[in-house]
Amino acid sequence: MYNLTFHGVGEPPRVLEPGEAHVWLSEQRFLAVLDAVGRRDDVRLSFDDSFRSDVDVALPALLDRGLTATFFVLAGRLDHPEHxxxxxLQKLNDxxxxxASHGLHHRNWRNLDEGGLAEExxxxxxxxxxxxxxxxxxASVPxxxxxxxxxxxxxxAGYDHVYTSDGGQANAxxxxxxxxxxxxxxxxxxxxKQPASGEAMRIHLKRFVKRWR
Ligand SMILES: [Zn+2]
Known part of the structure; x- marks a missing residue:
């Protein structure tokens, strides 16, 4: 199985940070990816950061194609106009x-004490x-x-599944x-063509290191 993650799609609401710009897709590119892999049985779609484009652009495109996805939402930005x-969220559910959760404030969870982790x-x-x-x-990890x-x-905390950004193949x-x-x-x-088989060992090692550090 193969989990794909999208972030913002279409016209950005402001000048993007370099890290955001790298994963902010034009609507055309987003639709091309959906049409290329969206119907594959072994592909699951998700969206991180709860930008408005999740509902304005992605949701209608998913519904048009009979697809579903998981939306990882920043709970601390529910009142923010860009999010x-x-x-x-009701509309997505309906x-x-x-x-699903992407935490509260998009912080690095490795740097937080117990109080911070309880918030996130x-x-x-x-x-x-x-x-x-x-x-x-x-939950997905910022x-x-x-x-x-x-x-x-x-x-x-009792989460059934936790999603990372490690890449490669997943087991449901x-x-x-x-x-x-x-x-x-x-x-x-x-x-x-993903997941590319040559990547498998490198990704496996990377995950091993992250779990045990
Ligand atoms: Zn994020």
């Missing part, structure tokens, strides 16, 4: 999409559950930054789900 609000893992999930009226059972402590805290039964972020430089045909 999804509570009514948007459209058959899954609402517990308080964020409570806010999203309140906004959607549905249990939130999945910046893909985790270590052994972050993972054990996520396990203790595993708790930790690697994902691949689609960037502005990936060719659509290369994305369609």
């Amino acid at each position: 999804l609000g509570a009514s948007d 459209s058959g999409m899954t609402v 893992l517990d308080q964020a999930r409570n806010l999203l559950t309140e906004a959607t009226g549905k249990r939130v059972t999945q 910046f893909g930054a985790y270590d052994r402590r972050v993972l054990s805290r996520l396990r203790a 039964r595993q708790w930790l789900q690697p994902r691949t972020s689609i960037t502005v430089t990936d060719s659509v045909s290369a994305i369609a």
Whole structure:
């Protein structure tokens, strides 16, 4: 199985930071990726950072194609004009999409003490559950930054699945789900051929190191 991650799509609301610009796709590129891989049985789609384009651009495109996706929402930005609000989350739910957590303030969880992790893992999930009226059972890790402590805290918080940005193939039964972020430089045909088998060992090693550091 193969988990793909999108971020913002279409016209950005402001000048983007370099890290954001690298993963902010034009609508045309986004639709080309959807059409190339969206219907594959082994591909799962997700969106991070809860930009407004999730509902304005991505949702109609998904519905047109009969596709579903998981939206990892920043609970601390529900009132921010660039981001999804509570009514948007309802709309996603009503459209058959899954609402999940990307934490509260988009911080690096490795740098937080227990108080900070409680905000990111517990308080964020409570806010999203309140906004959607549905249990939130999945989380994605900001910046893909985790270590052994972050993972054990996520396990203790009771998340069913946790999503990273490690890339490569995923196994649907595993708790930790690697994902691949689609960037502005990936060719659509290369994305369609993923996961590339030559990458497997390198990615496996990288994940091993991150889990145990
Ligand atoms: Zn993020």
